[in-house]
Every structure is written in C-alpha cells, then in structure tokens.
Amino acid sequence: MNLGGLQAVKSMSVPSSSLSRKSGDGVSDQFPAGLRVLVVDDDPICLLILEKMLKKCLYEVTKCNRAELALNYLRENKNGYDIVISDVHMPDMDGFKLLEHVGLEMDLPVIMMSADDGKKVVMKGITHGAVDYLIKPVRIEALKNIWQHVVRKNKDEYKGKDCEQTGSVEDGEQQQKPPEDAEYSSSANEGNWKNSKKRKDEEDEAEERDDTSSLKKPRVVWSVELHQQFVTAVNHLGLDKAVPKKILELMNVPGLTRENVASHLQYRLYLRRLSGVSQHQNGLNNAFMGPTDATFGSMSSFNGIELQALASSGQLPPQSLAIIQAAALGRATNKSPVPVPLVDQRNLFSFESPKLRFGEDSLLNNNSKQINLLHGIPTNMEPKQLATLHQSAQSLGNLNMQLQSQSSQSGSLLTQRPQSQPRTPLLNEINGSHVSTLPSSLGQPIMSQALPSSVLPRNGIENVRGGTFGSVSQPSSALDFSVNHGTEFPGNSFPLMSNSGIPILTSKGMLQEEVKSEMKVPRGYLPNYDTFDELNQNRTQDWGVQTDGSTFDVSQHSNLQGSLDVSPSILVQQGFSSNLKSEQSRNIPVSKATFAVGDSRAGNISNPSQQLNSSPADISQRIKAERLPNMGFQNTFFPEQFGQDDLMSALLKQQEGTGAVESEFGFDGYHLDNLPV
Amino acid sequence: MEVVGQLQKQYVDFITSLFREAYLDDQYVQLQKLQDDSNPEFVVEVVSIFFEDSEKLLNDLASSLLVSISLFWVFILCLRPSLLLMVVLFFLLFLFQLYSQQQVVDFKKVDGYVHQFKGSSSSVGAQRVKNACVTLRNFCEEKNLDGCSRYLNLVKQEFYLVKNKLETLLRVSITLW
Numbered sequence: 036m037n038l039g040g041l042q043a044v045k046s047m048s049v050p051s052s053s054l055s056r057k058s059g060d061g062v063s064d065q066f067p068a069g070l071r072v073l074v075v076d077d078d079p080i081c082l083l084i085l086e087k088m089l090k091k092c093l094y095e096v097t098k099c100n101r102a103e104l105a106l107n108y109l110r111e112n113k114n115g116y117d118i119v120i121s122d123v124h125m126p127d128m129d130g131f132k133l134l135e136h137v138g139l140e141m142d143l144p145v146i147m148m149s150a151d152d153g154k155k156v157v158m159k160g161i162t163h164g165a166v167d168y169l170i171k172p173v174r175i176e177a178l179k180n181i182w183q184h185v186v187r188k189n190k191d192e193y194k195g196k197d198c199e200q201t202g203s204v205e206d207g208e209q210q211q212k213p214p215e216d217a218e219y220s221s222s223a224n225e226g227n228w229k230n231s232k233k234r235k236d237e238e239d240e241a242e243e244r245d246d247t248s249s250l251k252k253p254r255v256v257w258s259v260e261l262h263q264q265f266v267t268a269v270n271h272l273g274l275d276k277a278v279p280k281k282i283l284e285l286m287n288v289p290g291l292t293r294e295n296v297a298s299h300l301q302y303r304l305y306l307r308r309l310s311g312v313s314q315h316q317n318g319l320n321n322a323f324m325g326p327t328d329a330t331f332g333s334m335s336s337f338n339g340i341e342l343q344a345l346a347s348s349g350q351l352p353p354q355s356l357a358i359i360q361a362a363a364l365g366r367a368t369n370k371s372p373v374p375v376p377l378v379d380q381r382n383l384f385s386f387e388s389p390k391l392r393f394g395e396d397s398l399l400n401n402n403s404k405q406i407n408l409l410h411g412i413p414t415n416m417e418p419k420q421l422a423t424l425h426q427s428a429q430s431l432g433n434l435n436m437q438l439q440s441q442s443s444q445s446g447s448l449l450t451q452r453p454q455s456q457p458r459t460p461l462l463n464e465i466n467g468s469h470v471s472t473l474p475s476s477l478g479q480p481i482m483s484q485a486l487p488s489s490v491l492p493r494n495g496i497e498n499v500r501g502g503t504f505g506s507v508s509q510p511s512s513a514l515d516f517s518v519n520h521g522t523e524f525p526g527n528s529f530p531l532m533s534n535s536g537i538p539i540l541t542s543k544g545m546l547q548e549e550v551k552s553e554m555k556v557p558r559g560y561l562p563n564y565d566t567f568d569e570l571n572q573n574r575t576q577d578w579g580v581q582t583d584g585s586t587f588d589v590s591q592h593s594n595l596q597g598s599l600d601v602s603p604s605i606l607v608q609q610g611f612s613s614n615l616k617s618e619q620s621r622n623i624p625v626s627k628a629t630f631a632v633g634d635s636r637a638g639n640i641s642n643p644s645q646q647l648n649s650s651p652a653d654i655s656q657r658i659k660a661e662r663l664p665n666m667g668f669q670n671t672f673f674p675e676q677f678g679q680d681d682l683m684s685a686l687l688k689q690q691e692g693t694g695a696v697e698s699e700f701g702f703d704g705y706h707l708d709n710l711p712v
Numbered sequence: 713m714e715v716v717g718q719l720q721k722q723y724v725d726f727i728t729s730l731f732r733e734a735y736l737d738d739q740y741v742q743l744q745k746l747q748d749d750s751n752p753e754f755v756v757e758v759v760s761i762f763f764e765d766s767e768k769l770l771n772d773l774a775s776s777l778l779v780s781i782s783l784f785w786v787f788i789l790c791l792r793p794s795l796l797l798m799v800v801l802f803f804l805l806f807l808f809q810l811y812s813q814q815q816v817v818d819f820k821k822v823d824g825y826v827h828q829f830k831g832s833s834s835s836v837g838a839q840r841v842k843n844a845c846v847t848l849r850n851f852c853e854e855k856n857l858d859g860c861s862r863y864l865n866l867v868k869q870e871f872y873l874v875k876n877k878l879e880t881l882l883r884v885s886i887t888l889w
Contacts, residue, residue: 080762080832087746087754124827150831172739172834175746 067182068093071115075105075133076122076148081171085120088175102128109141116143117185120169123149123156131163138164142192144184148173257299261288265299274307716888723884730881733840735874740837756882762836763875766829770868773825777861822860823852829867838878841870 072094076082082098089096097116099105102125109116119137123130134145147160148169160168166184169177257265268285269277279297286296730736747754830845844867851859 078765078828078832078835080758080765081835083758083761084743084746084835087751091746124824150827150834171831172742172837174742 065093067185070094070182070185071097071117072181073097073099073105073108073116073119074121075099075102075119075125075130077101077125077127078122081122081173085173085178088173088178091175092179094178101125102130102133105133106136106140109137109143113141116141118181119143119145120181121145121147123147123151123160131159134160134163134165142188144188146181146184261286261291262299264288265296265303269300269303274304719884720888723881723888726877726884727881730877734843735840735877736837737839738837739834743837756886759836759878759882762832762838765832766871766875769825769829769832770871773822773829773864774868776821776825777857777864819852819855819860823849826852826867833871838871838874841867841874844870 072089074082074085074089074096076085076098077100079100082100086096086098097108099108102121105119105121109119121130121133121137125133130147130149134147137143137145144166145164146167146169147165148171149156150171152170157168166188167181264286265282268282271285272278272281277300279293279300282300283291283293283296727736731740743755743758751757826845826849830842830849833841833845844863848860848863848867851863
C-alpha cells in the first residue's frame with residue numbers, strides 16, 4: 036500500500052490554465068478537453084464523484100439529479116451537450132426511458148451506468164441504444180475515453196448524410212419500391228429486414244460503409260453514359276482483354292475506381308455469358324428490368340405470356356417456354372412471397388409481359404417493359420442459370436431468374452422483397468438491399484428470387500441474388516446453395532446468400548461495398564441493382580426488383596424455394612443482363628423456363644418454400660438442368676441495351692468488386708454457355 | 713514534531729489496517745486521488761454526504777421490511793389464544809391480504825433501497841458494506857424475509873463500523889494536513 040503516496044496525492048491539480056475549453060461546439064483544439072457532459076444520477080455521492088472525475092478529465096460537466104431536469108437542460112440547449120451519462124435506476128424516470136428520449140430527440144450518445152452488472156441489464160442498455168455501459172463504482176479511466184463515443188457518432192452521422200446525398204437518386208428509386216422492401220435491413224442488422232427501403236440506402240450506405248471497413252467511396256451510379264463508356268471500352272479491348280484496370284483507363288472517368296469497374300465488369304461478363312452475345316447492354320437492361328418487376332403475383336399469367344413471348348421471339352426455346360409456363364403456373368398457385376427478384380428475372384425473360392405477371396410485384400411491372408428484351412433469354416437462362424448457380428454463385432442472375440420464375444409463380448417473390456423476410460433474414464437483407472436498391476424495374480424480383488436460391492453472389496447479379504434470396508430465402512438449401520456460390524462470389528458478397536443468411540449478409544456487405552460506389556443496390560445483394568434502379572426509374576422499369584430484392588426474403592416465397600434455388604441463379608443472371616427493368620415479363624418466362632427445366636423443381640416452385648428448403652443438392656441439380664436455358668437467355672439479354680447497361684454495369688461492378696466475382700462470373704458464364712441449348 | 717510524526721505513523725497504520733480488513737477498497741484511493749488543491753476537502757465532503765444519505769436509506773430500508781415482519785409476528789401471536797382466535801384470525805386474514813400485496817411490493821422497494829445503498833457505498837469505497845448489500849439483495853430476490861431482516865442488520869452494523877473508522881481517519885488527516 037502506498038499510503039504515503041496518498042498523502043502526497045493531494046497536490047494533484049488540474050492545469051486549468053492549459054485548458055482551452057470551448058463551450059461553443061464542444062470540440063476544442065485540445066479535444067477531448069472541453070467535452071460537454073451531462074451527468075444524471077439520483078445518488079448525490081455518485082454525482083459528486085463523477086463530476087470531480089470528469090473535471091479531472093478536463094471535460095465540462097453539468098450535474099443533474101433528476102431525469103426530467105436533464106431532459107429540460109437538453110431541450111433548452113440543443114447543442115449544448117456532447118454526451119450524456121445516466122444512471123439506470125432513478126426514482127422519477129427509468130434510465131432507459133431517458134436514454135430513448137435523448138436518442139430520439141437529441142441524438143446524443145448516452146452512456147448508462149449502474150451498480151448492477153447483471154447481464155440482462157447490460158443487454159437492455161445495449162438494445163435501447165446506449166453507446167456504453169459502466170459499472171459502478173466508476174473509475175476515472177473509464178471516463179477518460181468517453182469522447183470516443185462522440186466522435187463515433189459524428190462520424191456515423193456524416194456518413195449517413197453522405198449517403199443521403201449520394202443516394203438521392205436511389206432514394207427516389209427506393210420510394211418506388213413497395214414499402215415491403217423495407218424489410219431488408221442493412222447488413223448491419225442481420226436478419227433484420229425491417230428497415231424500410233427508404234432508409235435502406237442511407238442506412239445501407241452508412242452501414243455498408245461501416246461494415247466495409249469504412250469504405251467510404253461514394254456510390255457510383257452507372258448512368259447510361261457511363262455505361263456506354265464502359266461498354267465502349269470493353270468492346271474496344273475485347274472481352275478477353277477487358278480487365279478493369281484497362282477499362283478504367285480507357286473510360287477515363289474521374290472518380291471512378293478500378294473496383295467500380297471491376298464489379299460492373301463482372302456483371303457484364305456474366306450477362307455476356309448468359310446471352311452468349313457481346314451485347315451487354317441489352318442483356319443488362321433486360322436483366323434488370325425483369326427482376327424489378329416483382330409482379331410475381333401474376334406470375335402465372337405472366338409466365339404464360341412471357342413464355343409465349345419468348346417462344347415467339349424465338350429466343351426462348353419452346354421447351355423452356357413450356358417449362359416456364361409450367362413453372363409459372365405452378366408458381367401462380369404459390370404466390371408465396373417469393374422475392375420479387377425472382378419475378379423480375381422472369382420478367383426479364385419473359386420480355387413480353389413486362390407487366391409483372393406476378394401481379395404482386397410491382398417491380399416486375401416496371402421491368403416488364405424491358406423484359407421484352409429478355410424474352411428469349413429467360414428460358415434459356417434459367418436452366419443455365421441454375422447450372423451456373425450451382426457452380427458458384429452462379430450469379431444472381433440465375434437467382435433472379437429463378438426467382439423470377441419462382442416469383443412469377445409466387446408473384447410475391449419479386450415484389451416481396453420485404454416479404455420474404457422471415458426466412459432468412461439475411462437473405463432478406465440481401466435481397467432487400469439488393470432489391471430495393473435496384474431500380475424496381477431491375478430484375479429485383481429476379482434477384483430476390485434468385486438470391487434466395489443461392490446464387491446471389493454471382494455475377495453482378497448480386498442484385499439478383501438479393502432478389503432471389505428474398506424469395507429463396509426460404510429454402511435453406513437454396514441458401515446453402517447460393518451460399519456456396521456466394522462464397523465464390525467474392526465480389527458480390529452474395530455468396531452469403533446461403534441459408535445461414537449470414538453469408539448473405541456478407542455478400543451483401545460485399546455487394547454493398549461495390550454498390551455503394553455504384554448505386555444503392557440493395558444491400559449487398561444486388562449492388563448493381565441500385566444503379567439499375569436509378570436507371571430504371573427513368574425507364575419506368577419496375578425494377579421493383581429493388582424492392583423485390585428486399586423481398587427476397589424469399590423465405591416467404593416458399594413457393595419458389597424449391598424452384599427458386601434454381602431460378603434464382605438463373606434469374607439473377609438474367610436479371611442482370613436484361614436490365615431487369617423491363618425484364619419482369621421476361622424474367623418470368625425465363626424463370627419459368629428455368630423452372631421448367633428443373634421440372635421437378637418447377638413443380639416445386641409451387642411450393643417454393645418447401646423446395647427452397649430443399650437441400651442445395653436439388654438446387655444444384657436444378658441449376659444444371661437449367662443451365663441450358665440460361666444460355667439462351669443471355670443472348671437475349673445482351674442485345675437489349677435498354678440503357679440498363681448501367682444496371683448491369685452496376686451489377687457487374689458489384690460483382691467485380693472484389694475481382695473474384697469476375698472469376699465467378701466467368702465461371703458461371705461458362706456453365707451457361709456450355710450448356711447445350 | 714515527534715507527536716506529529718507519531719500521529720502520522722498511527723494514521724498510516726490505521727488506514728493500512730482498514731484496507732487490509734476490507735473496510736475500504738481501492739475506490740477510496742481513487743477519491744483521495746481526486747482531491748487536490750482546488751478542492752482540498754473533497755474526500756471529507758463526499759464521505760459526509762455518504763453518511764447522511766446512508767442513514768436515511770437505512771431507515772427506509774428498515775421500515776420497509778418491518779411491515780412484513782410485524783405481520784409475521786402478529787400471526788404468530790394470534791395463534792395462541794383460542795377464544796379470540798376466530799375473531800383474530802379473521803382480522804389477521806384480512807390484514808394479511810392487505811399486507812401480502814405490500815409484502816411483495818416491499819421486497820421490490822427493499823431491493824431498490826439496497827441497490828442504491830450498494831451503489832453509494834461502492835462509490836465511496838466501503839467494501840464490506842457493499843458486500844453485505846449484495847447478499848441482502850440476493851435475499852430480497854428470493855423474497856426471503858428472514859434472511860432479509862438478518863442481513864439488514866448486518867448491513868447496518870457494517871455501515872456504522874466503517875462510519876466510525878472513517879470519521880476517525882478523516883479527523884486525524886485534517887489535523888495532520
């Protein structure tokens with residue numbers, strides 16, 4: 036014991052002269068000195084001690100022994116305090132209530148403290164939003180670092196505002212999305228699909244940023260012009276030689292990063308493979324269109340129409356058409372909350388009937404316009420997609436496709452974004468994020484659908500994936516499927532799609548990162564979609580996918596689950612390539628085709644949930660079967676350059692985010708291509 | 713000088729023993745560290761406030777527990793006389809109904825007081841008091857009336873002990889420095 040030392044302790048004086056406290060904004064040159072703290076505690080001893088300690092830390096302290104009084108102080112002086120420290124047990128008001136009030140009204144960081152160190156109480160503090168929880172007796176060391184909470188909060192706010200600004204377009208798009216999409220939560224809130232899409236962008240942005248290791252790139256919106264530049268560069272270089280770096284150089288756009296290009300490229304590569312044509316733009320547009328139309332509800336009707344349209348267009352092999360129709364019909368019954376994305380995909384494929392067959396998916400409708408482009412593709416795509424999905428993040432497109440098909444069936448798939456939550460919160464998130472972000476027209480529905488099934492991580496389809504996930508979210512198996520793939524999709528963070536939902540989140544996160552730069556693509560799930568959304572908005576495409584993406588909750592789209600697995604991938608692919616926007620109709624047929632391919636799967640579509648839950652093996656099988664259709668789909672997609680290139684590019688970009696996606700795309704694409712049509 | 717030296721030595725010995733016997737813990741050291749030239753009477757202030765508040769708190773505690781205790785005793789007493797048993801029993805039952813609710817509420821109230829006491833004693837560094845409060849709190853959660861009353865006495869005891877010692881300590885320190 037150094038009691039002797041205690042005696043000498045007296046002379047610890049605060050060098051007040053060195054203090055340069057500014058009561059103005061609380062952040063002085065000598066930050067954290069001058070931090071304005073409000074302490075609330077009914078125990079006068081504690082209050083006194085805390086005041087002394089805080090003064091010793093060179094903070095400005097205001098004490099208060101009643102919560103009501105504290106609130107008055109705070110209200111009177113809106114910017115008068117930087118942080119609040121409050122006791123938990125107080126006679127006049129519960130500390131948690133005060134915490135809530137402060138958080139809502141003033142949005143200041145609040146630290147709780149108590150002699151009670153029980154886990155429940157601490158947990159309660161955290162859930163109520165306290166930034167920290169101190170156990171009494173409070174030591175001065177614990178108080179020395181409270182400034183970190185202030186900084187952190189300001190940093191987050193800044194980010195949030197940033198998102199708002201950059202995501203204004205997305206916001207608009209988000210508005211389009213049905214409120215249901217609000218389900219998907221930012222990746223941060225895993226499994227919490229409750230976030231409304233409206234906030235999603237902002238939150239996503241913020242969260243994504245947070246999640247992505249403070250990746251603060253402003254989201255890059257792949258506008259038509261930008262996409263054109265991209266396409267030109269790619270064409271100039273040739274697909275084989277089109278590496279992000281070179282593309283970036285060729286494009287010569289300030290502010291664009293290699294990663295943006297990489298992810299965009301991924302998507303495009305994927306689409307390319309799907310369509311087999313080097314017409315990215317069309318494909319992209321279509322893809323996007325489809326999914327967004329989350330009119331899964333009317334999937335059955337759509338499916339038929341789309342399929343026919345597809346068939347008529349010659350792009351859709353009759354068999355795929357049949358499949359799709361079957362799927363659509365099967366799905367129609369289900370109408371489960373298949374993530375809109377799925378539907379969108381279908382729309383993409385179905386081309387003809389952009390009007391969201393799903394009926395439910397408004398998104399699809401949006402996409403329906405563009406779906407036409409994908410008519411032929413969807414059917415092809417689906418099987419192909421399925422195959423690719425199976426491979427490894429076959430690319431959300433498949434998912435989307437699948438989703439779409441599924442969604443078309445379930446109708447709800449696409450539009451569902453918000454719906455499918457229950458299943459896989461993660462999925463939903465991804466989907467939601469993807470979906471919502473993607474222009475509604477974007478194959479969000481596709482995505483949602485596709486995603487759940489699995490392939491989310493693939494291709495720029497990420498968005499699609501999101502969608503598919505939404506729809507597919509149900510099938511854990513699907514998820515697994517996608518998950519596997521998802522992992523392969525490094526770029527797209529989709530890989531996460533797997534049932535665990537967590538993967539989805541990660542994929543989402545990944546996507547998000549990419550998306551961020553590109554667009555507000557639904558969280559992680561379809562980064563591209565976001566851009567697409569933006570693009571689509573103008574197009575009136577129902578990218579609804581965006582919302583659909585969110586509805587990927589696929590879990591809801593139980594119907595699609597079985598089939599979703601397959602279709603999602605397909606949808607995803609398709610969705611992407613075909614500017615999901617108008618794809619909806621297309622997606623539907625496509626997805627249908629894919630489903631049809633799966634045949635058994637297709638049948639399952641009607642019970643998506645069940646099927647989705649089916650083991651991933653099923654999915655893989657389906658995908659394989661559906662590979663073929665994918666090919667056709669791809670072709671149709673690409674040619675259609677709705678201007679959804681942006682979407683695609685966005686999608687690609689996202690996928691390319693990590694570059695790994697590219698490989699995946701390539702991989703998937705190959706599958707699709709190799710599938711004998 | 714010698715006297716001062718001796719007194720100082722006594723002080724040091726005394727406070728060392730307090731720490732050793734867990735009357736005081738590190739938090740008290742923290743309080744001492746907080747004292748400085750700008751606030752030379754800080755520790756004395758805090759401890760005085762602690763004493764005042766604690767007295768009040770203990771009284772509240774005692775009274776909140778007493779209600780239940782009295783009912784308990786009333787019950788026992790009533791059992792003996794057989795003649796008045798019926799009437800008394802009725803009355804008791806009625807009372808019991810009234811109080812039984814209070815009894816439940818009392819425990820919560822008691823728990824609240826104890827929690828507060830625990831907080832303030834830990835802030836000052838009165839370790840033994842704090843430990844006694846923790847045990848008392850457990851009894852409250854178990855709604856163990858007997859245990860509660862027993863430990864309440866213990867808490868009181870510890871409090872008066874540490875109060876005594878602190879008063880001595882502070883008096884000496886003021887004299888010396």
